[in-house]
Amino acid sequence: MEQVVVHKQRVISYLDLLVVHRVKLVNGIKNIECILDNLLHLGYFMPEDIELVQHSATRHDKVRKTLNIISAKGEECAEFFLYILNCAKEIYSDLHPWLREIHYSPSDCLMNKPVLITDAVCQYAEKLRVEMQRDTRFTLSYAQKEDTLFEDMYTDSLLELVNSTNEILGSISNLEDLFSDTGIINEDAETVFVTGDAGVGKTILLQRLQNLWSKGELCTGVKFLFKFRCRMFNSFREEDKICLRNLLFKYNCYPDKDPNEIFSYIQQHPDSVLFTLDGFDEINIDCHLSDIPIISSPFDPLHPVALLMSLLHGKLLKGSKKLLTARTGTELPLRMVRKRVTLKGFSKDHLLQYSKKFFKNETQRSLVLAQLETNPHLSNLCSVPLFCWIIFKCYDCSQSNCSPQWLSHSVILTDIYLVMIEVFLNHSSQANPNKKSAQSRVNLFKTKKEILMRIGKLALKGIENRNFAFSQGTVTAANISEEDLQLGFIKTVGHYNGLGNQSTYEYIHITLQSFFTAFLLVLDDEICPSDFLALFKNNNVPKLSNNKLSDSVLAFLSPTKYPSTHILKPFSKHLQFTMLFLCGLLSNSNTDLLLNLTSPATIKKKQSVLASYLSNCMKTHLKKLPRLHLEDGCKVHVLPCFVWLIRYIFEMQNGATAKLAAKGIRADYIKLNYCNVSSVDCGALAFILHHIRTPLALEMDNNNIDDYGLKKMVSCFSHLTVLRLSANQITDQGVHILVEELKKHQKIRILGLYKNYISDVGARDVAELIEACSSLVNLRMGANMITHEGGTCLAKAIQKSKTIEDIGFWGNQIGDRGVVAFAEALENHQSLKNLSLAANQISSEGSKHLAKALCKNSSLKILWLTQNDLDDASAESFGEMLRVNTSLEKLWLIQNKITTHGATYLLQPLRENTTINEICLKDNWIPPNDASHLMKDKRIII
Numbered sequence: 046m047e048q049v050v051v052h053k054q055r056v057i058s059y060l061d062l063l064v065v066h067r068v069k070l071v072n073g074i075k076n077i078e079c080i081l082d083n084l085l086h087l088g089y090f091m092p093e094d095i096e097l098v099q100h101s102a103t104r105h106d107k108v109r110k111t112l113n114i115i116s117a118k119g120e121e122c123a124e125f126f127l128y129i130l131n132c133a134k135e136i137y138s139d140l141h142p143w144l145r146e147i148h149y150s151p152s153d154c155l156m157n158k159p160v161l162i163t164d165a166v167c168q169y170a171e172k173l174r175v176e177m178q179r180d181t182r183f184t185l186s187y188a189q190k191e192d193t194l195f196e197d198m199y200t201d202s203l204l205e206l207v208n209s210t211n212e213i214l215g216s217i218s219n220l221e222d223l224f225s226d227t228g229i230i231n232e233d234a235e236t237v238f239v240t241g242d243a244g245v246g247k248t249i250l251l252q253r254l255q256n257l258w259s260k261g262e263l264c265t266g267v268k269f270l271f272k273f274r275c276r277m278f279n280s281f282r283e284e285d286k287i288c289l290r291n292l293l294f295k296y297n298c299y300p301d302k303d304p305n306e307i308f309s310y311i312q313q314h315p316d317s318v319l320f321t322l323d324g325f326d327e328i329n330i331d332c333h334l335s336d337i338p339i340i341s342s343p344f345d346p347l348h349p350v351a352l353l354m355s356l357l358h359g360k361l362l363k364g365s366k367k368l369l370t371a372r373t374g375t376e377l378p379l380r381m382v383r384k385r386v387t388l389k390g391f392s393k394d395h396l397l398q399y400s401k402k403f404f405k406n407e408t409q410r411s412l413v414l415a416q417l418e419t420n421p422h423l424s425n426l427c428s429v430p431l432f433c434w435i436i437f438k439c440y441d442c443s444q445s446n447c448s449p450q451w452l453s454h455s456v457i458l459t460d461i462y463l464v465m466i467e468v469f470l471n472h473s474s475q476a477n478p479n480k481k482s483a484q485s486r487v488n489l490f491k492t493k494k495e496i497l498m499r500i501g502k503l504a505l506k507g508i509e510n511r512n513f514a515f516s517q518g519t520v521t522a523a524n525i526s527e528e529d530l531q532l533g534f535i536k537t538v539g540h541y542n543g544l545g546n547q548s549t550y551e552y553i554h555i556t557l558q559s560f561f562t563a564f565l566l567v568l569d570d571e572i573c574p575s576d577f578l579a580l581f582k583n584n585n586v587p588k589l590s591n592n593k594l595s596d597s598v599l600a601f602l603s604p605t606k607y608p609s610t611h612i613l614k615p616f617s618k619h620l621q622f623t624m625l626f627l628c629g630l631l632s633n634s635n636t637d638l639l640l641n642l643t644s645p646a647t648i649k650k651k652q653s654v655l656a657s658y659l660s661n662c663m664k665t666h667l668k669k670l671p672r673l674h675l676e677d678g679c680k681v682h683v684l685p686c687f688v689w690l691i692r693y694i695f696e697m698q699n700g701a702t703a704k705l706a707a708k709g710i711r712a713d714y715i716k717l718n719y720c721n722v723s724s725v726d727c728g729a730l731a732f733i734l735h736h737i738r739t740p741l742a743l744e745m746d747n748n749n750i751d752d753y754g755l756k757k758m759v760s761c762f763s764h765l766t767v768l769r770l771s772a773n774q775i776t777d778q779g780v781h782i783l784v785e786e787l788k789k790h791q792k793i794r795i796l797g798l799y800k801n802y803i804s805d806v807g808a809r810d811v812a813e814l815i816e817a818c819s820s821l822v823n824l825r826m827g828a829n830m831i832t833h834e835g836g837t838c839l840a841k842a843i844q845k846s847k848t849i850e851d852i853g854f855w856g857n858q859i860g861d862r863g864v865v866a867f868a869e870a871l872e873n874h875q876s877l878k879n880l881s882l883a884a885n886q887i888s889s890e891g892s893k894h895l896a897k898a899l900c901k902n903s904s905l906k907i908l909w910l911t912q913n914d915l916d917d918a919s920a921e922s923f924g925e926m927l928r929v930n931t932s933l934e935k936l937w938l939i940q941n942k943i944t945t946h947g948a949t950y951l952l953q954p955l956r957e958n959t960t961i962n963e964i965c966l967k968d969n970w971i972p973p974n975d976a977s978h979l980m981k982d983k984r985i986i987i
């Protein structure tokens with residue numbers, strides 16, 4: 046065939062194409078080897094042809110010679126040549142725009158001819174991809190007996206972009222946005238820092254990213270993705286040194302060809318590299334290096350942790366992308382953080398999606414979801430994917446084995462883990478226990494006690510040394526048999542180190558290691574009651590004094606917080622879960638089980654040691670915090686570790702301890718902002734706070750409370766005078782519960798619901814509260830989704846209220862229609878002092894009503910109308926109002942459309958009006974030249 050179809054409309058010879066575009070090809074082909082290899086492989090070129098080409102001195106000459114030989118071979122060879130350029134995308138990416146320009150599309154006869162990628166760099170990139178695809182295709186799950194396809198279990202979850210002060214900037218729905226320009230905290234830094242609670246899915250998120258990248262569906266500009274689990278760095282000894290090249294190649298994927306060439310390419314193109322680094326909180330270095338030099342030479346051998354730090358600092362491979370994960374609360378200096386992201390787990394929708402993936406059988410799925418509906422505590426735990434997986438797995442097995450009754454009664458996390466242990470044990474022995482027999486459960490634990498203790502001993506050893514990966518030797522030394530491993534609590538992890546595969550073991554999740562540690566601490570008779578809390582008192586960061594590298598790494602990470610010897614210090618995150626399970630195991634509900642496994646005296650003693658320890662912790666924690674003595678009481682701002690304390694006490698389900706803890710708080714105003722309080726924690730908080738019988742103010746802005754959390758807190762609402770719940774994902778349903786409760790008690794003075802998901806429906810409920818509750822003086826409802834309808838209801842209620850003083854309504858959408866009702870409310874109002882209607886789409890029409898109403902008002906002191914559509918006509922109305930009004934002190938008109946002309950209307954009445962002391966006109970349409978004239982009166986601010 047002489048003439049070939051290149052494009053449907055255009056017929057041209059491939060040989061002609063090579064002639065016409067010869068210059069482009071000579072300049073654009075940077076790698077001739079791959080072309081030659083393929084031409085030779087399919088017999089278009091003979092070895093002599095290759096030799097001829099190789100004789101040419103320069104790259105350009107080699108391409109010219111190749112093109113000459115191709116033209117001598119004919120049309121088919123020329124066509125295959127273009128086909129190589131098209132298939133080896135990685136190598137000839139520069140020529141791809143040109144291929145598109147000439148409308149190249151391969152003809153059918155070539156479609157199944159293989160093209161070999163023989164360039165060393167591309168080959169390596171390809172190898173990385175293939176290995177990554179293989180490694181991320183499956184996820185090892187239940188009892189190591191099932192490999193689940195990753196796609197079949199992965200479900201999107203909630204990822205939020207936050208700023209340096211942890212304020213939410215928005216959610217991230219596309220993983221590519223992790224690396225976009227939105228929400229950058231520090232332009233010079235390169236690390237995207239993802240934090241989240243235990244089991245929320247940080248590792249899985251990275252696996253998703255790696256999997257998508259390996260399939261070419263994400264981060265297409267990234268040629269090399271290197272993944273590290275930070276716990277791997279714990280396995281190095283003090284004296285171990287390694288250079289960056291070996292760290293990358295030996296611990297990820299070793300190149301088949303010329304490592305030097307590949308490494309040099311990586312150095313020259315750092316922007317083509319992405320590192321995923323999982324579990325920064327798990328780093329514990331047990332070796333002696335007094336300083337960690339931050340180096341910038343990629344060739345100097347150094348301790349791997351120092352290499353990691355240099356990478357994160359951007360001293361090595363500057364320009365590469367880094368995605369680092371850690372548990373909530375882990376600090377990373379802001380100078381190293383490019384973006385901050387928090388992983389929040391499953392929303393209701395995500396949970397539904399996950400249930401569809403997990404339970405293929407629709408009847409079973411509906412049954413489980415219906416059961417979850419009846420146990421909100423359980424269903425709330427499901428927002429953490431790990432707990433969700435455990436709960437679903439238990440339900441799944443219960444279908445065939447035993448009744449799911451046990452789950453429905455669970456109120457603490459420990460119970461869920463106990464059920465999981467039971468399910469694993471049953472699964473391995475294929476037992477079919479009597480459905481409802483508590484005795485069979487006891488028997489099961491009794492029979493397997495020794496195995497569980499062995500697994501517990503290994504766990505304790507790891508937690509003591511902050512070690513989460515175990516060598517074959519350690520596992521053997523702990524007498525863990527193959528049969529024990531088959532139970533599925535411990536899994537094998539491939540550990541590629543370039544020197545061959547040696548088995549390494551890990552607990553299937555780190556929280557399970559914590560559980561087994563607690564299990565051992567409770568049941569081991571050799572650990573006497575007076576000593577069993579030693580781990581928490583002395584061993585937070587093991588061997589601190591003689592562990593210089595860890596000292597300096599930790600100090601570097603958290604200089605202000607380190608060192609400390611108290612249980613509530615940072616870097617004890619794994620102990621936090623151990624403590625939680627300890628409390629749960631020693632709770633009253635589990636006493637019966639424990640009494641069958643160890644001596645009653647030991648259990649009793651351990652329970653009492655633990656209870657008094659927790660009360661002491663609460664007292665000590667609160668004593669150390671600064672207190673602010675306000676007019677109406679004492680205010681204390683607690684820290685996130687307070688939340689852990691209440692979790693412990695709740696997990697123990699011990700009312701007396703809760704009462705003592707409540708007594709220890711000794712404050713009238715508790716501030717819990719930014720403490721990572723989740724809806725599940727609200728039950729724990731109420732468990733303690735309901736013992737406080739005096740008026741209480743509670744500030745809980747910027748947590749994750751949601752409607753369910755509100756419901757759980759109902760029991761402590763009776764004494765609340767202040768409740769701030771801004772930025773907490775509360776919807777109309779939550780507002781309804783809240784209002785009903787607050788109406789009953791008539792004590793609330795300040796209610797903050799800023800930045801939630803409240804619509805007109807919720808606004809109507811809040812309006813009822815304003816009318817019914819004369820104690821309410823301050824209401825913050827800004828940044829919700831309230832339109833003129835909800836606005837009107839609220840305004841009508843405000844109109845009737847004789848006590849309300851302060852209304853924050855910034856960032857809703859009431860518009861001019863809603864403003865009319867607010868204007869009516871303002872007329873003759875006696876108590877309202879501050880009103881913010883900023884960012885509410887108000888134009889001159891609405892402002893006219895406001896101005897008119899203010900002529901009759903003598904209570905309002907501050908009016909915020911920032912970020913509306915106010916123009917000169919509005920200014921004129923307010924100018925008129927200022928001639929009459931004698932109470933308004935501040936008028937905020939920032940970011941509107943008022944010109945110099947309009948501003949003059951506001952200036953004139955100031956000669957007579959002596960009450961107003963600030964009219965802020967910043968960011969209006971006033972040219973700087975006019976500003977000085979207007980600012981003759983100091984009360985005008987531009």
Ligand SMILES: Nc1ncnc2c1ncn2[C@@H]1O[C@H](COP(=O)(O)OP(=O)(O)OP(=O)(O)O)[C@@H](O)[C@H]1O
Pocket residue numbers: 198199200201202241242243244245246247248249250324371372399430431432434554555556
């Ligand atoms: N997006 C998800 N889709 C489906 N399952 C998930 C998802 N995220 C997590 N899981 C489930 O939860 C388990 C724990 O997740 P993962 O190990 O990623 O948590 P983590 O945040 O890294 O926890 P830790 O901080 O304790 O290391 C997974 O093994 C998986 O079963």
